[in-house]
Amino acid sequence: MDSSIGKILPVDGFIITKSGVTPKDDQVALTHLYQPILGQLPISIYQFLCSEYETNKEVQKQSHHTLMTYLSIPLDKFYNARRMLEAIGLLKTYVSQQENREYIYEICPPFSPEEFFKDTFLSLLLQHEIGKDKSTQLKMRFQRAETSYDGFKEMTASFEEIFHQGLPASSEEDIASSQKVTPAKGPIVLNNRIDFTWLEDALKQRMYPSSKILSGINKKLIVQLAALYNLSTTEIEKALTWAINDENELDVEEFKSACHDFMKKNKSTADTENSREKAAVQSADKPLSKEEQFVQMLERISPKELLEDVSNGNQAADGDLRMIRDVMTEQGLTPGVMNVLVHYVLLKTDMKLSKPYLEKIASHWTRKNVTTVRQAMNLAKAEHQKYQQWGRQRSSYRKQQSKEVIPEWFKKQDEKREQEQVVGASFDTNDIAERIRRLSGNNKEM
Numbered sequence: 001m002d003s004s005i006g007k008i009l010p011v012d013g014f015i016i017t018k019s020g021v022t023p024k025d026d027q028v029a030l031t032h033l034y035q036p037i038l039g040q041l042p043i044s045i046y047q048f049l050c051s052e053y054e055t056n057k058e059v060q061k062q063s064h065h066t067l068m069t070y071l072s073i074p075l076d077k078f079y080n081a082r083r084m085l086e087a088i089g090l091l092k093t094y095v096s097q098q099e100n101r102e103y104i105y106e107i108c109p110p111f112s113p114e115e116f117f118k119d120t121f122l123s124l125l126l127q128h129e130i131g132k133d134k135s136t137q138l139k140m141r142f143q144r145a146e147t148s149y150d151g152f153k154e155m156t157a158s159f160e161e162i163f164h165q166g167l168p169a170s171s172e173e174d175i176a177s178s179q180k181v182t183p184a185k186g187p188i189v190l191n192n193r194i195d196f197t198w199l200e201d202a203l204k205q206r207m208y209p210s211s212k213i214l215s216g217i218n219k220k221l222i223v224q225l226a227a228l229y230n231l232s233t234t235e236i237e238k239a240l241t242w243a244i245n246d247e248n249e250l251d252v253e254e255f256k257s258a259c260h261d262f263m264k265k266n267k268s269t270a271d272t273e274n275s276r277e278k279a280a281v282q283s284a285d286k287p288l289s290k291e292e293q294f295v296q297m298l299e300r301i302s303p304k305e306l307l308e309d310v311s312n313g314n315q316a317a318d319g320d321l322r323m324i325r326d327v328m329t330e331q332g333l334t335p336g337v338m339n340v341l342v343h344y345v346l347l348k349t350d351m352k353l354s355k356p357y358l359e360k361i362a363s364h365w366t367r368k369n370v371t372t373v374r375q376a377m378n379l380a381k382a383e384h385q386k387y388q389q390w391g392r393q394r395s396s397y398r399k400q401q402s403k404e405v406i407p408e409w410f411k412k413q414d415e416k417r418e419q420e421q422v423v424g425a426s427f428d429t430n431d432i433a434e435r436i437r438r439l440s441g442n443n444k445e446m
Helices: 026-038 040-055 064-071 075-088 113-118 120-130 132-142 172-178 196-205 216-229 233-243 252-285 290-300 303-310 318-331 335-348 355-367 373-382 384-401 408-424 432-445
Strands: 013-018 091-095 102-107
Touching: 013 040, 013 064, 026 040, 026 075, 026 113, 026 120, 040 064, 040 075, 040 102, 064 075, 075 091, 113 120, 113 132, 120 132, 120 216, 120 252, 196 233, 216 233, 216 252, 233 252, 290 335, 290 373, 303 318, 303 335, 318 335, 318 355, 335 355, 335 373, 335 384, 373 384
Parallel strands: 013 102
Antiparallel strands: 091 102
16 A cells, blocks of 8 residues: 555645745756656656746645646655655655644755766766766766966955954854754755764774764765665775775775675675575475576576686686676666676677677666566567667678678678577577586585
8 A cells, every 4th residue: 555645635735935046057957967866747846836936926825636736646646756856855845733734845946067966966866867878978068167277366355354343242142043054955865874983983993094084075975875875884884994095085986986886786685685585485386497497597696607607617708797797787787687688699699798789788678677587588589579680780880880892601601690599599498407507516616
C-alpha cells in the first residue's frame, strides 16, 4: 500500500511564499540540471507554485483540491513529488499544529549553473543520471571564460578605510540576532550518518593532522558523499586514508573516486549474495538445466573472470577491463548484465570487444531497465535483428573509412564468419557444461 495516502487531504489549505531572489537563468537550470535528477512532474509542480506566487500579489489560502485540478494529478503523486523538491532544496514545507491542517510552501531559488557544478552532491547526482560525458558537456556549455588579472593590481577599498568611525555599541539582542545564520541553498542532507569524533580519533592514531583534513568544507563533502553512496563511517575512514596526499591534505578527486569504488563494491556484494540465495533455493527445488546453470554462472562471476574464461585462462587485457569498467559504470549495469553484454558482443564481433558497439547496446538496456541476467538474455534474443543491423552499420562505416581493395575470397570468408556469429549469438549452450566445470575448478583453487 502507498504510504503517502492520507498524508494530505484535498480540503487541507496552503499558502505560497518565497525566499531569496530567483536568478534570471533559473529556467535553464531547472530544465537542464534539476529535471534529469527529479523528473518532469516535480519540476512542473515547482514551476506552478512559482507562477501562483507571482500572479497572486496578496497571500491567498487555497485548498489542495484546487491544486489537483490545475495539475491534473492525484494527491499522492503531488505528495511524493513535493518531498523530492524538499530533499533537493527547492522547497520548504511547514504545517500548522491546529486541528485543521494548513501548509506553507516556501519556494527556494535553484542554484545557478555555476553554483550547481560547484556543489559536489548535485554535480555527482546529475553525472549518475545522464553520464559523465553529457555532464561534462553541460558544464562546459555553462562555464564562463575566466577573466585574466595579469598586469592589474587590486585597489578595492577596505571596510576600515570607508567606515573609519566604527560602529555604535550593540545590545545583546542585536548580537544574538546577527548570529543567526541564513539557511544555505541546496539539498537537505542530515549530518547524523558520520561519526566525526571517531574519524578524528582514527586519523590521529595514524598520525594525520585531523583538524586540517576534517575542515569545514571537507566535512560537508564527507557528509554529502556518505549520503549519496550510502557509506558507513568505517568506509569513509578508509576512503580518507586512501585520498590523503604527501602534504597530509585531502585530495578531493581521489576521495570521490574512493567513495565511488566503495559504492560499486557494496552493490556488487549485494547482487552476488542475492544471486546465491536464488541459486540455493532453485537447486533445492529441482535440478537445473544447462541454460539455467549458465545464467547462474553469469550472475556469480565477474566480467574479468568471463574474459579469462573465453581466453582459455589467460590474463584479461587491461584495455578490455577499462573498456568494460567505463561502459558498466556510465550505464549503471550490474556485473551479471555486463557479463551477458560482453558474451553477446564477443560472439557477434569474432571475439573482439568494440566500445561503441558495447555502449550502444548498453544504453538500450539501460533505457529498458534491464537489471537481471535473464532479462538481458531475453532482450538480446528478441532484439537480435536490430543489434545485427547496428553491427552491420558499424562494419560498413569502418569499410567506408578504408580505401583498400578487398579480395572476393575475403568477402565470402567474412560473410561465412558473420553467419556463424548469428548462430552463436543465440546463446548456444552446447559448451556450457565445460565452461561451468572450468570456472568451478578455478573458484575452488581460489
